[in-house]
Amino acid sequence: MTLLAVENLTVTRGGLPVLEGLSFTLAAGHALVLRGPNGIGKTTLLRTLAGLQPALTGTISIPPESMAYAAHADGLKSTLSVTENLRFWASVYGTGPIDSALDRMNLRQLAERPAMSLSAGQKRRLGLARLLVTGRPVWVLDEPTVSLDAASVALFADAVRSHLAKGGAALMATHIDLGLHEAAVLDLAPFKALPPEEGGYKGSFDEAFS
Numbered sequence: 001m002t003l004l005a006v007e008n009l010t011v012t013r014g015g016l017p018v019l020e021g022l023s024f025t026l027a028a029g030h031a032l033v034l035r036g037p038n039g040i041g042k043t044t045l046l047r048t049l050a051g052l053q054p055a056l057t058g059t060i061s062i063p064p065e066s067m068a069y070a071a072h073a074d075g076l077k078s079t080l081s082v083t084e085n086l087r088f089w090a091s092v093y094g095t096g097p098i099d100s101a102l103d104r105m106n107l108r109q110l111a112e113r114p115a116m117s118l119s120a121g122q123k124r125r126l127g128l129a130r131l132l133v134t135g136r137p138v139w140v141l142d143e144p145t146v147s148l149d150a151a152s153v154a155l156f157a158d159a160v161r162s163h164l165a166k167g168g169a170a171l172m173a174t175h176i177d178l179g180l181h182e183a184a185v186l187d188l189a190p191f192k193a194l195p196p197e198e199g200g201y202k203g204s205f206d207e208a209f210s
């Protein structure tokens, strides 16, 4: 079953297309890793899918509300404890107990600590635990393992696997090997938008006057 279908998408940054003509599907139980050099547009694509910016052209089959987006800013409430943060998110998403998220991301020992007192990697673990309480089927993750040590990367990979096993899907931009060998890879290089002088971006100035 397809959970996410993207068709002929063009995404922009600073008003200019960065990726164009992008189509792909993501089925239940599958993970897709976005690859491409710095600046190709991975973050821009994920932000567009998450509804944080509009696409220039194309269609996205599901609304942002079906996705759980996690990026560099973790969206944590710094004065709330780890437990309170997770309870807060569980109430926002209308889901239930947070115990399994605490355990899965190895946060039990830190449960009463305010988020602001956590290390960068611990904050990242809390950010990933948030995904677990969203109950949303499609995870959209931008560099999810930044600051994580090897043990935490393994915890994260386990959490993704378990999400896939329950019929979820994950789309991830990452430069590191997550050890998720079942994940497919989408190379974004062929979708790099051409600058207008090389025949790219059909909505160019000249065309507007033709």
Ligand SMILES: Nc1ncnc2c1ncn2[C@@H]1O[C@H](COP(=O)(O)OP(=O)(O)OP(=O)(O)O)[C@@H](O)[C@H]1O
Residues within 6 Å of the ligand: 013, 014, 015, 018, 036, 037, 038, 039, 040, 041, 042, 043, 044, 045
């Ligand atoms: N605020 C901005 N205004 C204009 N252009 C921007 C802005 N932010 C980023 N860009 C440009 O948009 C392009 C796509 O950036 P994006 O962050 O999506 O790439 P990325 O593939 O995620 O890169 P990385 O691997 O370094 O995280 C880059 O060429 C970048 O320089």
